[in-house]
Amino acid sequence: MQNRHYSPDLTPPWKKQRPAPEVPADPDLVVEEVTSGFCGAVIRCEKTAQGPTVTLEDRFGKHRVFPMEPRGFLLEGKVVTLVRPQGGPAATAPARTASGSLAVPGARARVARAGRIYVEGRHDAELVERVWGDDLRIEGVVVEYLEGVDDLPAIVRGFSPGPDARLGVLVDHLVPGSKESRIAAEVTGDHALVVGHPYIDIWEAVKPSSVGIPAWPTVPHGQDWKTGVCRALGWPENTGAAWQRILSCVHSYKDLEPALLGRVEELIDFVTAGGDV
Numbered sequence: 001m002q003n004r005h006y007s008p009d010l011t012p013p014w015k016k017q018r019p020a021p022e023v024p025a026d027p028d029l030v031v032e033e034v035t036s037g038f039c040g041a042v043i044r045c046e047k048t049a050q051g052p053t054v055t056l057e058d059r060f061g062k063h064r065v066f067p068m069e070p071r072g073f074l075l076e077g078k079v080v081t082l083v084r085p086q087g088g089p090a091a092t093a094p095a096r097t098a099s100g101s102l103a104v105p106g107a108r109a110r111v112a113r114a115g116r117i118y119v120e121g122r123h124d125a126e127l128v129e130r131v132w133g134d135d136l137r138i139e140g141v142v143v144e145y146l147e148g149v150d151d152l153p154a155i156v157r158g159f160s161p162g163p164d165a166r167l168g169v170l171v172d173h174l175v176p177g178s179k180e181s182r183i184a185a186e187v188t189g190d191h192a193l194v195v196g197h198p199y200i201d202i203w204e205a206v207k208p209s210s211v212g213i214p215a216w217p218t219v220p221h222g223q224d225w226k227t228g229v230c231r232a233l234g235w236p237e238n239t240g241a242a243w244q245r246i247l248s249c250v251h252s253y254k255d256l257e258p259a260l261l262g263r264v265e266e267l268i269d270f271v272t273a274g275g276d277v
Helices: 122-139 149-159 179-187 225-235 239-247 258-272
Strands: 022-024 032-033 039-048 051-057 063-067 073-075 078-083 116-120 141-148 165-172 194-196
Touching: 022 051, 032 122, 032 258, 039 063, 116 122, 116 258, 122 141, 122 149, 141 149, 149 165, 149 179, 165 179, 165 258, 179 194, 194 258
Parallel strands: 022 078, 116 141, 116 165, 165 194
Antiparallel strands: 032 039, 032 073, 039 051, 051 063, 073 078
16 A cells, blocks of 8 residues: 655645745835834844844834844735845945935925925924925925914915915914914815924924033023023024034934924925926
């Protein structure tokens, strides 16, 4: 009688998972970890006692380390297995803009869209230009300076937002129950979006560590905040010079707080979702 040899794996063939394609974890490859949903660019791979790991960085600069397990990641929506890059010259990471987006060498500024982003405060506008300027030019989005929210209803009426001309507005310290929040609610609609960051002033949106201070000082109520900050830090009471000092410390999105990053990205997404010029 002929002996039969059976595989110890009794899983029916139609239920077995097909092996996922192996993809080298090259620098700046953007993947999503399947269990957590964390999406980011590859920063580095390391060999540990528990096995190889990969470090990902998301758009806000947050790092997380994951084991490089089979079928552990999604690449463009498809399950893959990340593997350590093979030997040879190290991969060169593509250049990035200050906002963290992939740079487009030689790209020309796009003809301006009808849509606009208004930013309350001159310092706010300068900061947006410093970090997102390259991205905005490629997208054809113009940023304009808004002197104060009191003028916003008239600006919105004059602008007449529509499907092909969306309007985004960034205001300071937008808190529930304030005059600013009432104005924002009045003008917000399908084609106009007003968002605010939580900081007293845009200075606070710059990470203290980037400026070289332990924290932003607490300024007594009733005192001009910027002047109070200069006094507390021992800086000359020249707020214009102080801002230039702060702005010079901002080199990329990594120098800014996530709460501001999220609001500006939200506005850019909103305005660019409208029709083309």
